[in-house]
Amino acid sequence: MFLLKHSRLVSRTLSVQLIQPSYFRIQMSTVSTTNPKFQKIFKKVDELKPDFIQVLAEAVEIPAVSADESLRPMVIKKAHFLVDKLKQLGFEDIQLKELGVQPPPVNDPKLQLPPVVLSRYGNDPSKKTVLVYGHYDVQPASIEDGWDSEPFKLVVDEEKQLLKARGSTDDTGPLTGWLHVVRAHQEAGIELPVNLLTCFEGMEESGSLGLEKLIGQEADKYFKDVDAVCISDNYWLGTKKPVLTYGLRGCNYYQVTINGPGADLHSGIFGGVIAEPMVDLVQVLSSLVDSKGKILIKGIDEMVAPVTEKEMKLYEDIDFSLEELEEASGSKTALYEKKEDILMHRWRFPSLSVHGVEGAFSSQGAKTVIPAKVSGKFSIRTVPDMDSAKLTKLVIDHCNSVFEKLGSPNTIHAELIHDGNYWVSDPFNAQFTAAAKATKEVYGVDPDFTREGGSIPITLTFEEQLKTSVLLLPMGRGDDGAHSINEKLDISNFIGGIKTMVAYLHYYAESPEN
Amino acid sequence: MFLLKHSRLVSRTLSVQLIQPSYFRIQMSTVSTTNPKFQKIFKKVDELKPDFIQVLAEAVEIPAVSADESLRPMVIKKAHFLVDKLKQLGFEDIQLKELGVQPPPVNDPKLQLPPVVLSRYGNDPSKKTVLVYGHYDVQPASIEDGWDSEPFKLVVDEEKQLLKARGSTDDTGPLTGWLHVVRAHQEAGIELPVNLLTCFEGMEESGSLGLEKLIGQEADKYFKDVDAVCISDNYWLGTKKPVLTYGLRGCNYYQVTINGPGADLHSGIFGGVIAEPMVDLVQVLSSLVDSKGKILIKGIDEMVAPVTEKEMKLYEDIDFSLEELEEASGSKTALYEKKEDILMHRWRFPSLSVHGVEGAFSSQGAKTVIPAKVSGKFSIRTVPDMDSAKLTKLVIDHCNSVFEKLGSPNTIHAELIHDGNYWVSDPFNAQFTAAAKATKEVYGVDPDFTREGGSIPITLTFEEQLKTSVLLLPMGRGDDGAHSINEKLDISNFIGGIKTMVAYLHYYAESPEN
Incomplete structure (x- = not known):
């Protein structure tokens, strides 16, 4: 805990200086599309990589641990950091929605919940409106837990081509990805094909307190034109194949x-x-x-x-193995050996x-x-x-x-x-179809359709309150170590994830249905 | 933990200023002896009370938590604090005995054990030599555990007439008591009736690592003339009647x-x-x-x-009740109701x-x-x-x-x-007899002869290595909250304890046997 607090005092300049020299030595990833429609903007995403990493470095340096009352000012600071970035990009109607006092059990009965950051980019009635959700708070982390480096300072590992810090994959990397999508469009001179709304919260790691109520209140106001919700806050099942996720525990x-x-x-x-x-x-x-x-x-x-025959068949096709679980957990302590048993007990x-x-x-x-x-x-x-x-x-x-x-x-x-609550969606609707095409565009393979063992309780709230479909579009991999020590995001997933977000918005915009 | 660390930064001046105004409002305790032999020195002890409290305030301000590796420098700082005080009082041959590196499990494989403070006051071959043992390290404490005040700052509670801080009763209060015994003799112009040796360690709360070996090494050197060992590191059984302790678990x-x-x-x-x-x-x-x-x-x-008939009888006479246990524990969660059952399960x-x-x-x-x-x-x-x-x-x-x-x-x-290991002694030897007379002198009652549930492993080592008897002479009460929040030492026990130490040294010096 001491190191957490101490990290507040470390100047931002210092950590940025530590990171900068490596930017220029990272090998640029390929554009990886044969579709002329995306060549220009994917190239721009590749060019902007150093800038995108820089923004992530600044963001993860704020120890926005929602579970630690003493760090609440840091969570709020990170909300203001995002507001600054949104302003710079030209987002409009930026609102910091206050959620009131945190209910017990708390040490400080007057503890304020962190605000939700609402903003809008584009307001064209002829376009579809996509609401993107992310959370800027993070899990607790201390170097004493066994991290190889200070958890609240981004390490760019050139050899392994990954970005290491608390929040890199959960969820600051994916959240800031949406800002980079807008920047890439601007710099490529391409119009964003949808109106984009943001809903960034600061209490996800501590039960999303207050968010459900806010979504209800804004359903017919800020969120009234929303056609689809996209959440990027989960992970590929393994380390090699992209997935789209249609269910959560x-x-x-x-x-x-x-x-x-x-x-x-x-x-x-x-x-x-x-x-x-x-x-x-x-x-x-x-x-x-x-x-x-x-x-x-x-x-x-x-x-x-009960498990149905049809459901059993679904699990047979998914690319996964006991070895991947063992690699992700760093041990041979699995409770099941068969792929199907593992996936069903996870999902x-x-x-x-x-x-x-x-x-x-x-x-x-x-x-x-x-x-x-x-x-x-x-x-x-x-x-x-x-x-x-x-x-x-x-x-x-x-x-x-x-x-x-x-x-x-x-x-x-x-x-x-x-x-x-748990959540299960239709994996063949317009959103999932658009995201599947986007994934194929970037990674060259069809995604697996998976469920998740983890929980993003707000998924169900969005679906019910906004009466829209919700897509879970993961950026990171199964071995990223969310909630663990040495949390990381592969650079290829960071950049590939941003490109997938770009392509998803375009395919969804073209889709005849909502 | 943060507050522990933070407390290093608080200036000593500040906390002393906070305490000083109350010194002069504390009602002076009575001299409480009819024996002309002790009237002058007991009066001096009463007069010096503000000074004695001041020394305790300075000592407890150093967060000498031996279980916390990051606070090891504070433990060592407290050893040097004691050396300064011993020098001021004219102790001689002061040695900081290093004990080497702390054995695993440790985070830092080079972690040094805190030193043992050896010193001598008087070297008269015609006098008996008494070795007094105490420990200057303390249990962990943080205001977040529920303390009413900063645990590493002495609070003088005038209303309740007590001294509150981590270490007040375990064991900084009793340890510094021995220094006050010497000071009172000096200021009263009375010669100390024995040669006094100190053995103050800094690892008692973490298993007295290294001390056993040191005692073995010094048995025929520094400790060669020792006639008796006195340890003041335990408590009265209850809150009203003084005890002498002849057994430990x-x-x-x-x-x-x-x-x-x-x-x-x-x-x-x-x-x-x-x-x-x-x-x-x-x-x-x-x-x-x-x-x-x-x-x-x-x-x-x-x-x-097995329990003997004779042993059973011993328990019947001791002044103790279920209510005292409930008061000390602050709850009605005792496992036994009968006094004898409680004492036997404790001892x-x-x-x-x-x-x-x-x-x-x-x-x-x-x-x-x-x-x-x-x-x-x-x-x-x-x-x-x-x-x-x-x-x-x-x-x-x-x-x-x-x-x-x-x-x-x-x-x-x-x-x-x-x-x-556990320890059991003869409660009728010269030391115990002297201490019993001293207790009667100060408190006006015969002490109960008790055992203790707690452990002072080094007791047995002293007895075996120095081939002397060991006396446990408690200063504080059963409800002092050693190892707990709001640890305290009643002012009357602090002063009464110092007087008892004084009288014990005199009676033991006069004793025909060793």
């Missing part, structure tokens, strides 16, 4: 708190005579899921939609992960403390046809029931911290 | 590490398809002890010495505490991470006749056996981080 995040003594106690003086909250907590946490990944909370399996079955414990001793070394109050954190990835409220009741009842059987004098409080 | 501290993927992973992408180290860890931790405090590792109970039965997890998510909020490598921390308080090596074998075998049954592809490594 949801995520219900829970916290189970055990309260015991009035303050942390010395285990020598109180060990053996006081009921320890941490002892109760590990009993509760150990009752949730087994080491094979089987969820032990009763009633969850029954909510999952269409629920999973339960135990993330950690707040309030217990968490540093290196040996502290002989009995923590007074500990909160276990776990989440369940949800799939059709799980009902969030029903699931939460099952989870809380389960925790309370396990705790009751312990006969502990401590107290328990199990709660849902946030939830986001 | 030992402490074996364990770490069980589960290693899985090559880096932290996103639970959306990998949840359900990768074996999670945190899931395995909570299974292992939940197998160690139940919520009633019963240790579940087989073979431990059989090592504990003469083993206990197992789960302290926390290193490597997992530990902050507020919701991070959807699958931690790659997690280390559970737990310790067992040991009692006669448990054998440390045999215990460690039982613990490690147990962890490995539980893990093996999980069928996880992850790997486990269970290890002993440090151990310190």
Whole structure:
């Protein structure tokens, strides 16, 4: 945490200087299109690569960690950074939408949510209007977690041809990609074929608090002409083949708190005579899921939609293997060997992960403390046809029931911290067709149509509130390490992703349907 | 952690200024002796109270947290602070004994252990020589843990008549007490009745690494004339009656590490398809002890010495109650109701505490991470006749056996981080008799003879290596909150403790035996 804070003090100039020399040594990627329609603008994207990397370097240097209350000013600073960039590009009607105070649990009851950045480029009624969504907040990161370099300073790795920093792939790289799409059109002298709206939020990594309400409020106002929504906040399945994504798991995040003594106690003086909250907590946490990944909370399996024969066939064609999973995870610790089992457990079955414990001793070394109050954190990835409220009741009842059987004098409080529903779309609609053609244009192959294990809860909100289709158009690869150490984005994916965004807008603009 | 580090930057002047105005409003405690022998020096102790508090304020301001590698320079700074004070008082042959590099597990393989401060006051062969031990390192503390005030700044609470800061009672208050004993003699014009040696270490809260070896090396050198060792690093049993302590539990501290993927992973992408180290860890931790405090590792109970009839009787007389335990713990979460059960489970039965997890998510909020490598921390308080090596074998075998049954592809490594043996002494020897008379002199009551649940592993080392008796002479009370938030030392205990030290040295000097 210290390094996070310290990084605020590092001058922007310094890190830019560190990066600049390498710009000119990066080998330029090829234009990679045979279609004369895109040759000029793809060439421009290639030429502008050093500028695009420079913007990314400036953006990731702001430690916009939404989960860390003390870094909230940095999240807000990054919103203003984006506003400046949008202004420079000629975006209009730029609005910083305030979302009010963050609801509990928070340390600071007056903590303001970061604003949503709305803006518009073009207002031609004869054109389709595409709303692009991205998030400018990032996951926590500290060099002490094991990063090879300062996480909030962009490293351009020339040998591996990749860009390394927290936010490089999730989601600052893809988000700024949309700005580069506009710049490339301007510099190539080509008109943007659609009206482009932006919706950039700063709370995605912490449950998109406040965004759902805002989308509802703006559905008939700022967003009234939106024909399609495109979200670039996910990844290729593997490392070689581009994908388009038509389904997401949801995520219900829970916290189970055990309260015991009035303050942390010395285990020598109180060990053996006081009921320890941490002892109760590990009993509760150990009752949730087994080491094979089987969820032990009763009633969850029954909510999952059965697998059909037709669905089974879909998985057979997808380019993926156990080896790719092992490479991405950096280990041979997979729970399944068959491709189909892996993909189905990632995409269409629920999973339960135990993330950690707040309030217990968490540093290196040996502290002989009995923590007074500990909160276990776990989440369940949800799939059709799980009902969030029903699931939460099952989870809380389960925790309370396990705790009751312990006969502990401590107290328990199990709660849902946030939830986001799963989403499944039609992969053959106008948007997906346009994106598939764009992908083929840039990468020379048809994309795989995949689902995702991760959650972008707002996908469903856009679909329901704006009554439009939503496309998930990934920029990065499966091994980018989003939420992990040494998060990266391959330079070829950064540039290829921007070109794909360009081509998608043109193909979608030409599409006879919405 | 940020505040810990920040506190380095706070000027000493500021905090001293904050404290000074209250010195002169503190009601002076009474001299509380009818013995003309001590009237003059006890009066001097009372008069010097503002100075004594000032020294404590300066000392606790140095965040000498031995468990935090990044704060090691602060631990060393505190050693030099003590050297300065010893010099001012005229101590001689002051030596900073270096203990070499800290053994693994450490982040920095070159991390130096803090030095041991040896010094001598008086070298008269006709006098007895008393070695006093204390530790200048402290437990970790951060205002974010819930402290009412900055933990590394002394707060003088006039209303409650107490001194609040990390280290106030454990062990900076008692340690500096010995310096005040010398100062009071000097200012009262009374000769110190013994030769006084100091042995102040900086790693007690992290296993006293290196000290055992040093004591062995110095047994026939610096410590060759030592007749008795006095350690002031424990507490009264309750809050009202002074005690002398003749027994301690030992402490074996364990770490069980589960290693899985090559880096932290996103639970959306990998949840359900990768074996999670945190899931395995909570299974292992939940197998160690139940919520009633019963240790579940087989073979431990059989090592504990059986309770005798005579021993049972001892517990009946001691002034203690369930209510005192509840008050000290700030809760009604005791595992036993009867006084005897509480005391025996604190003093003469083993206990197992789960302290926390290193490597997992530990902050507020919701991070959807699958931690790659997690280390559970737990310790067992040991009692006669448990054998440390045999215990460690039982613990490690147990962890490995539980893990093996999980069928996880992850790997486990269970290890002993440090151990310190239990200790039991003769409460009727010359030292204890002198200390009992001193206590009666100051507090007007006979002390209870008690054991302690906590561990001061070095007690046994002194006894064995120097072939002397060791006395545990507590200064603070049972509710001081050592290792907890808002650690405090009552002003009456600070001053009463210094007077008790004074009287103990005089009575012991007069004692016919060693």
